[in-house]
Amino acid sequence: MRTTTVIIGAGQAGLAMSWWLAQRGIDHVVLERGAVANTWRKERWDSLTLLTPNWQSRLPGFGYEGDQPDGFRTRDETIAFLDAYARRVAPPLRLHCPVTSVRRGADGYKVESEHGMWTCRAVVIASGAFSLPRVPELAHTLPPDIEQVTLAQYRSPAHLRERGVLVVGAAASGAQLADEIRRTGRDVTLAVGEHVRAPRTYRGRDIQWWMDATGLNDERYDQVENLTRAQSLPSFQIAGYRDRRDIDLNALRTIGVKMVGRLAGVRDGKAQLSGSLRNVCELADLKLNRLLNTFDEWATARGIDGEVGPPHRLAPTQVDASPPLLLDFARSGIRTVVWATGFRPDYSWLDVPVLDRKGNIVHEGGVVTDAPGLYVLGLPFLRRRKSTLIDGVGDDALDLSAHLAAYLGTHPAPAHHTPPFPLSRTPSAA
Numbered sequence: 001m002r003t004t005t006v007i008i009g010a011g012q013a014g015l016a017m018s019w020w021l022a023q024r025g026i027d028h029v030v031l032e033r034g035a036v037a038n039t040w041r042k043e044r045w046d047s048l049t050l051l052t053p054n055w056q057s058r059l060p061g062f063g064y065e066g067d068q069p070d071g072f073r074t075r076d077e078t079i080a081f082l083d084a085y086a087r088r089v090a091p092p093l094r095l096h097c098p099v100t101s102v103r104r105g106a107d108g109y110k111v112e113s114e115h116g117m118w119t120c121r122a123v124v125i126a127s128g129a130f131s132l133p134r135v136p137e138l139a140h141t142l143p144p145d146i147e148q149v150t151l152a153q154y155r156s157p158a159h160l161r162e163r164g165v166l167v168v169g170a171a172a173s174g175a176q177l178a179d180e181i182r183r184t185g186r187d188v189t190l191a192v193g194e195h196v197r198a199p200r201t202y203r204g205r206d207i208q209w210w211m212d213a214t215g216l217n218d219e220r221y222d223q224v225e226n227l228t229r230a231q232s233l234p235s236f237q238i239a240g241y242r243d244r245r246d247i248d249l250n251a252l253r254t255i256g257v258k259m260v261g262r263l264a265g266v267r268d269g270k271a272q273l274s275g276s277l278r279n280v281c282e283l284a285d286l287k288l289n290r291l292l293n294t295f296d297e298w299a300t301a302r303g304i305d306g307e308v309g310p311p312h313r314l315a316p317t318q319v320d321a322s323p324p325l326l327l328d329f330a331r332s333g334i335r336t337v338v339w340a341t342g343f344r345p346d347y348s349w350l351d352v353p354v355l356d357r358k359g360n361i362v363h364e365g366g367v368v369t370d371a372p373g374l375y376v377l378g379l380p381f382l383r384r385r386k387s388t389l390i391d392g393v394g395d396d397a398l399d400l401s402a403h404l405a406a407y408l409g410t411h412p413a414p415a416h417h418t419p420p421f422p423l424s425r426t427p428s429a430a
């Protein structure tokens with residue numbers, strides 16, 4: 001089969017790219033291994049609500065139309081939202097069609113799937129940045145009777161063994177799970193490394209309102225000082241709960257979550273914990289105050305101090321005088337470790353040599369420079385701070401579709417090339 005462009009993945013990124021390619025009249029196909037929004041269906045926990053308010057889900061040609069712009073979607077509502085977007089985009093979509101290989105071809109790429117091979121001139125990888133749980137090597141050294149659960153496996157506290165739980169990682173996911181599990185009455189210990197503290201609401205406005213209004217979410221990849229660092233920053237320690245409560249370490253402490261330092265090793269049935277807890281908390285407080293200063297300065301410069309609440313600061317993170325450096329699994333009653341240590345992409349099917357030694361695609365704002373015609377979308381800070389957000393992928397897809405169109409223009413199709421799909425879209429199978 002032939003087409004001009006193959007898009008891999010029908011999450012928000014693949015759908016947004018399909019929208020822009022169709023606007024430009026570029027024929028394409030979207031290959032998806034499962035259903036639309038597969039990741040939300042298969043790999044996210046039951047109680048997950050979006051961190052971003054409803055209004056903040058602007059996709060090309062689509063947006064929030066309900067009467068609760070400040071609410072937060074549940075996982076199922078997010079799936080329904082993306083299903084509705086797929087109906088709006090109506091892409092040429094092949095569902096349940098896993099891509100098994102992408103390699104270079106005579107005048108572009110050969111994309112092999114479980115349902116046939118496509119030859120094409122361009123490929124957009126929209127297969128997700130958060131596909132595989134990132135679990136540290138030391139997981140193998142945990143006592144064998146400890147249950148280990150990754151973020152992709154976790155569903156709800158009811159699915160965990162009885163007794164104590166150690167949650168490793170205190171970004172949004174780890175803090176949310178610590179909060180959820182503790183509220184069922186379990187003993188919860190949270191191993192805290194570098195984290196980004198943020199309040200849900202500041203001066204009466206949602207934190208995401210501030211990020212959007214101040215332009216911080218739009219900050220570009222070629223403007224930040226240290227892009228590699230910006231790309232690896234943990235997510236804000238926030239949740240999208242109805243009561244808009246904070247889930248920072250002070251809030252978790254109030255409900256009885258115990259804080260320890262980063263999990264550094266395991267020996268003789270004991271967890272070895274870093275002594276850096278106080279430092280990482282002080283650093284998080286410092287950065288939080290810098291962020292709030294930025295908001296305050298912006299509000300004053302804009303002359304809107306009267307429209308928002310008065311500036312205020314959060315109490316410094318409370319840290320025990322001497323947090324433990326060792327944690328005996330047996331004695332402390334910990335029976336389960338939840339790895340909230342992040343995700344990584346899965347490129348096991350990519351047979352084009354464009355990965356660095358950490359397995360990441362080497363690219364410049366989504367343009368894979370060593371493989372003309374190859375693009376990647378949906379990665380952290382790909383082109384903007386908001387690149388991984390539902391609200392952010394549309395602008396990146398627009399930019400990359402322009403690059404792709406220019407690439408096709410300067411590398412015209414061979415004379416025998418005939419698109420398999422009409423330029424008007426084929427109906428969605430979503």
Ligand SMILES: Cc1cc2nc3c(=O)[nH]c(=O)nc-3n(C[C@H](O)[C@H](O)[C@H](O)COP(=O)(O)OP(=O)(O)OC[C@H]3O[C@@H](n4cnc5c(N)ncnc54)[C@H](O)[C@@H]3O)c2cc1C
Nearest residue numbers: 009011012013033038039050051052099127128378389390
């Ligand atoms: C826990 C968590 C919470 C988040 N909360 C928010 C939030 O509140 N607000 C927000 O804006 N963003 C949030 N995000 C970030 C982001 O919106 C999601 O990660 C979103 O799923 C990214 O969309 P995507 O299209 O880039 O990737 P995905 O949704 O992962 O879509 C990729 C698609 O590619 C398919 N695929 C993968 N490999 C293949 C293959 N070989 N062949 C065919 N198909 C393939 C997958 O099945 C999947 O459907 C969150 C992320 C996580 C991990």
